[in-house]
Amino acid sequence: MNISGSKALMEALLNEGVDTIFGYPGGSIIPVFDALYDYMDKFHYVLTRHEQGATHAAQGYARIKGKPGVCIVTSGPGATNTITGIADAMLDSTPLVVITGQVNDTMLGTDAFQETDLIGITLPISKWSYQIRDPKEIAFAVAKAFYIAGSGRPGPVVLDITKNAQSESVDFKPEKCDFIRSYLPNVAIDNDSVDNAAALINNAKKPFAIVGHGVTIGEAETELREFLDKADIPAAWTIMGESAMPTDYRLNKGMVGMHGNIAPNTKTNECDVLIAIGMRFADRVTGNLHNYARQAKVIHLEIDPAEINKNVKSEIAVLGDVKLTLPAITAKLQKQEHKEWIDSFAPCEQKEMNRVISKELYPDGDEALKMGEVVRKISEATGGNAILVTDVGQNQMAALRYFQFKQKRSVVTSGGAGTMGFGIPAAIGAKIAAPDRTVCLFCGDGGFQMTMQELGTIIQENTGVKMILLNNNYLGMVRQQQELFFNKRYSSTPMLNPDFCAVAKAYNIATSHVTKREELSGAIKDMLKDDKPYLLVVEIEENGLVLPMVPPGKGNDDIIV
Amino acid sequence: MEKKLYTVTVFSENIPGLLNQITIVFTRRQINIETLSVSPSAIKGIHKFTITAYTDEDTIKNVVKQIDKRIDILKAYYNTDEELIYQEIALYKIDTSKVLAMGGIETIIRKYDARVLEVLENCIVLEKTGLYEETQNMFDELQQSIGVLQFIRSGRVAITKGKKERLSDMLKKVQEFRSKGV
Numbered sequence: 001m002n003i004s005g006s007k008a009l010m011e012a013l014l015n016e017g018v019d020t021i022f023g024y025p026g027g028s029i030i031p032v033f034d035a036l037y038d039y040m041d042k043f044h045y046v047l048t049r050h051e052q053g054a055t056h057a058a059q060g061y062a063r064i065k066g067k068p069g070v071c072i073v074t075s076g077p078g079a080t081n082t083i084t085g086i087a088d089a090m091l092d093s094t095p096l097v098v099i100t101g102q103v104n105d106t107m108l109g110t111d112a113f114q115e116t117d118l119i120g121i122t123l124p125i126s127k128w129s130y131q132i133r134d135p136k137e138i139a140f141a142v143a144k145a146f147y148i149a150g151s152g153r154p155g156p157v158v159l160d161i162t163k164n165a166q167s168e169s170v171d172f173k174p175e176k177c178d179f180i181r182s183y184l185p186n187v188a189i190d191n192d193s194v195d196n197a198a199a200l201i202n203n204a205k206k207p208f209a210i211v212g213h214g215v216t217i218g219e220a221e222t223e224l225r226e227f228l229d230k231a232d233i234p235a236a237w238t239i240m241g242e243s244a245m246p247t248d249y250r251l252n253k254g255m256v257g258m259h260g261n262i263a264p265n266t267k268t269n270e271c272d273v274l275i276a277i278g279m280r281f282a283d284r285v286t287g288n289l290h291n292y293a294r295q296a297k298v299i300h301l302e303i304d305p306a307e308i309n310k311n312v313k314s315e316i317a318v319l320g321d322v323k324l325t326l327p328a329i330t331a332k333l334q335k336q337e338h339k340e341w342i343d344s345f346a347p348c349e350q351k352e353m354n355r356v357i358s359k360e361l362y363p364d365g366d367e368a369l370k371m372g373e374v375v376r377k378i379s380e381a382t383g384g385n386a387i388l389v390t391d392v393g394q395n396q397m398a399a400l401r402y403f404q405f406k407q408k409r410s411v412v413t414s415g416g417a418g419t420m421g422f423g424i425p426a427a428i429g430a431k432i433a434a435p436d437r438t439v440c441l442f443c444g445d446g447g448f449q450m451t452m453q454e455l456g457t458i459i460q461e462n463t464g465v466k467m468i469l470l471n472n473n474y475l476g477m478v479r480q481q482q483e484l485f486f487n488k489r490y491s492s493t494p495m496l497n498p499d500f501c502a503v504a505k506a507y508n509i510a511t512s513h514v515t516k517r518e519e520l521s522g523a524i525k526d527m528l529k530d531d532k533p534y535l536l537v538v539e540i541e542e543n544g545l546v547l548p549m550v551p552p553g554k555g556n557d558d559i560i561v
Numbered sequence: 562m563e564k565k566l567y568t569v570t571v572f573s574e575n576i577p578g579l580l581n582q583i584t585i586v587f588t589r590r591q592i593n594i595e596t597l598s599v600s601p602s603a604i605k606g607i608h609k610f611t612i613t614a615y616t617d618e619d620t621i622k623n624v625v626k627q628i629d630k631r632i633d634i635l636k637a638y639y640n641t642d643e644e645l646i647y648q649e650i651a652l653y654k655i656d657t658s659k660v661l662a663m664g665g666i667e668t669i670i671r672k673y674d675a676r677v678l679e680v681l682e683n684c685i686v687l688e689k690t691g692l693y694e695e696t697q698n699m700f701d702e703l704q705q706s707i708g709v710l711q712f713i714r715s716g717r718v719a720i721t722k723g724k725k726e727r728l729s730d731m732l733k734k735v736q737e738f739r740s741k742g743v
Contacts, residue, residue: 119578124585128632129578148632181735182574182635188738306626309619 001172005135005165006035008172009099012142013043015174018070020044020061020432022054026074028114029101031166033072046432046461049453051078053425055085056451059094060389060429063412066219068095068149068157069429075101076114079160080121084419086156087125091416092240093213095154097145098126105133105162118160127155133162135170143177152185153304154217185303186321189328193318197299198332200273200316206341207233208271208296210256210264210285213240213415214278214303218323221245221408224277227330232338234345236264238279239400240415247384247404253345257285258550259397263348265548265556268293270344275299278322281311282416291555301325355561356547361402368541369517371398371470378440378468379403381524386438387412387430389465391423391447394476397546399442421450427465428457438528441467445497446475455507464531472542473497480545481552484560504535511535562617566595568645568719569621571610571628572602572635572728579633583610586627592616596649598716604728607635613717636731640721647719651696652678653687653703654711660685663707673699684710693717 003011009032013021021043025033036045048054051073058069073082079100089096103112122129128148132141141159149157201207215224221244228235228251236256237244245252254261256268268274274296279285286292289311300307300314301322308317318325360372375398379386384406390396390413400413412430414422427441448469458465479493504511510532512523520538527534549560573579580599587594595613602609614621621639628637657680660666666685670677675689689699696714703709721727 120581123578123582124589179739180632181732183632184735184738304630306623306630308626310623310626 002169003172004031004035005138005161005168005170006031007038008135008138008170009142009161009166010035010039010042011172012138012174013070014039015176016142016146017067018043020046021070021072022046022048022057022061022429023072024048024051024054024074024078026078026101026114028075028103028163029072029078029166031163032099032101032161036072044432046428046457048425048428049456050451051081052084052421053451053454053457055082055089055096055098056419056422056425057429057432057454057457058096059085059089059092060412060426061433062095062429064387064409064430064433066217066409068097068146068154070097070099072099073101074114075103075118076116078114079118080116083121083125084417086122086158088414088417088419088422089156090125090127092414093154093217094156095149096156097149097159098156099159099161101166102131102160102162104164106164108162118158122158125156126158129158129160131160131162132165135165135168138165138170139172139175140177143175144180147177147180148183152183187319189320189325190318193316194325194328195332196316197318198329200297200299201231201233201275201329202334202336204273205338206271207231207273207275207338208264208267209233209235209275209277210268210279211235211237211241211244211277212279213238214301214322215241215244216409218278218303218321220278220321220323220326223323223326223330225249227326227333230330231333231336232342233275234267234338234342236260238282238285238415239411239413241279242400243405243408243410246406251342255401258287258552259401259546259548261349262352262548262559262561263345265550265559266348267345269295269556271296273297273299275301276312276314277301277326278303280304280307283311286311286556287550288553288555291557352548352561365517369514369520369538371395371540371544371546372402374468374470374520374538374540375399375402375442376404377520378524381528382438382440386410386440387434389413389423389427389430389439389441391441391443392418392420393444393447394480394544394546395442395444395447395470397477398470401546403440420447423447424451424454424467425457427467428454428461428463431463431465432461439465441465443467443469444476445469445471445473445495445500448500449497452503455504455509458533459507459509462533464533466527467533467535469500469535469537470540471497471500471537472540472544474542476544477546483543483545484549485551500535500537509533509535511537514538562619564615564617565641566613566615567621567639567641568647568717569610569612569614569625569628569637569639570719571612571637573608573610574633574635575601575606575608576633579608580610582631582633583612583628586624587614590620590624592620592624596716598718602728604732607728611717611719636728638727640719645719645721647692647717648690649693649696649715649717650688650690651700651712651714653689653700653709654684655687655703655707656710657681657683657685659707665706669699669702669706675699
């Protein structure tokens with residue numbers, strides 16, 4: 001069919017099964033939005049209030065749906081506003097297709113109005129960036145973009161479309177891409193490494209597994225469970241791997257990393273075989289590498305060859321999708337029991353319960369509200385079935401530590417990039433992806449104000465996100481490090497905040513303000529009574545610390561409680 | 562770890578922006594590219610980059626993996642000098658009148674096995690291929706005796722001591738892999 005490039009783009013997106021688009025219009029993308037006008041019955045189009053919001057919303061959508069999120073924005077500032085989202089998606093392996101307008105091809109390189117070299121800017125932070133200058137390229141470029149974004153280790157892809165390519169006509173025929181000769185996302189499983197891994201695990205006395213985002217991406221939760229059950233391996237999770245195991249699963253030993261639980265962090269340095277499953281040994285997980293699992297033989301199950309031996313050297317690397325490699329290893333495992341080893345976690349757990357958790361969850365009646373108790377109360381009120389979205393900082397760590405999960409694929413958080421302001425738009429995307437589930441967003445007063453314009457998106461879409469603002473009138477995580485490591489010099493962390501409830505009211509969003517412990521339960525009940533958007537502002541203790549903590553640059557042996 | 566000169570060979574699709582995709586991997590780690598040479602490879606439509614850099618083996622391994630990871634890169638390898646036959650080419654422009662006045666140029670040309678590319682009224686252009694030290698020694702000697710008006714040296718070109726270009730094996734494997742429908 002002979003149609004405009006813009007219409008061809010719409011058809012190409014439909015051909016990829018796209019049903020939701022987040023975006024913001026502008027000069028260099030008007031032809032695409034003009035075409036979109038005729039496709040409003042085919043796409044759920046969400047107008048965010050800022051292009052950064054569009055990318056984070058698309059990320060939230062992608063993480064819950066397990067397929068690429070799509071945004072369409074204009075050139076220049078519209079395009080550069082997507083950079084944070086693209087970089088975030090790259091670090092957290094989130095499939096994203098970001099479509100940006102660009103000036104006419106004849107104007108490229110002339111410093112034209114709203115021209116930026118988006119391909120040049122995004123090359124280091126995207127999985128693939130491509131400029132479409134001719135509508136004839138749309139069919140193959142869109143097909144290739146979706147294939148790249150969603151396959152292998154997922155990531156963000158940028159399609160920069162010049163305005164002439166949007167308006168010129170093309171004889172369009174949709175294409176599908178399932179092969180690129182320079183890109184082989186699915187390697188054949190190496191039987192030798194599977195055998196070696198199984199042999200090592202069979203002979204292990206103190207095996208320990210760390211579960212990362214790869215399990216959720218590969219939808220390998222069942223395969224993980226079978227693997228752990230058979231060899232009786234205690235397992236912890238990175239924040240990206242939370243909800244791959246239910247919280248109450250007997251082998252789930254909690255969170256590793258800077259603010260992780262004492263037991264898994266300590267046991268990382270005691271195990272004899274460390275099995276990393278779809279995780280990348282991020283510095284927030286390992287702390288100082290010189291003190292990280294030096295005694296252990298490491299087995300690394302990973303889809304991205306570039307992650308092997310990047311941070312931690314592995315004895316055995318099993319390349320491939322954990323959905324396939326896990327059962328291949330499980331088949332060769334002997335049924336094992338490691339009761340004594342698993343029981344050895346208990347003293348650490350007890351120590352953390354006594355010194356940290358009980359104080360956080362069950363404080364004395366007259367103390368100020370703690371982050372942890374608010375999180376746990378809401379988790380309990382939603383029965384462990386909610387999707388947790390977090391912003392970044394103390395609120396994030398408290399939420400990830402104390403929220404509990406029964407269902408898989410239930411966490412959306414900014415792990416690698418630590419993007420403040422991620423929360424509100426990501427929660428919008430998550431709720432749109434799973435309208436039947438409760439979506440609880442935890443954020444702080446800092447991150448909330450970074451993207452609070454997206455409250456406008458919430459009312460326009462009537463997106464029923466439950467926003468819990470843990471307010472301490474501080475940039476809490478920085479304040480915590482200033483308190484602990486910078487002589488309590490609170491440089492630039494106290495904040496004079498607006499009346500957040502009044503902000504919600506201005507958007508006609510239901511809200512309540514909790515300042516005392518006894519008000520909390522009633523407010524949570526009010527928040528969860530329907531499926532409408534809600535802002536719950538909770539005044540929490542000003543000088544709260546997220547503990548335990550491995551200080552930056554220190555090893556897992558130096559945990560502060 | 563010990564730093565030494567590594568030669569990175571990259572095969573890529575021939576599309577704009579490829580060089581940028583490769584160099585950002587070096588830039589991000591603050592590794593200086595010593596030499597760079599790019600040309601079409603023996604396989605039609607595929608370009609070959611030869612890059613040299615001083616670094617340690619752990620770093621170069623990661624660099625090569627990160628380059629290989631880029632979608633449009635077919636394959637990236639690294640080698641040490643012992644595994645390669647390599648060469649550079651250098652051009653030297655010298656003043657014709659000085660050559661005539663001072664003499665002795667023939668000795669230098671013979672000594673370094675250089676050749677005369679062009680003789681013009683005001684300048685003579687010499688060419689020498691060889692290792693870095695060889696082209697450099699000839700430059701030093703010319704500079705001290707006659708003086709060099711202009712000097713240019715290419716990036717390294719290198720070929721492995723193996724039988725054929727390893728990319729062809731890889732492309733064959735890719736095709737087999739695909740036909741198996743994995």
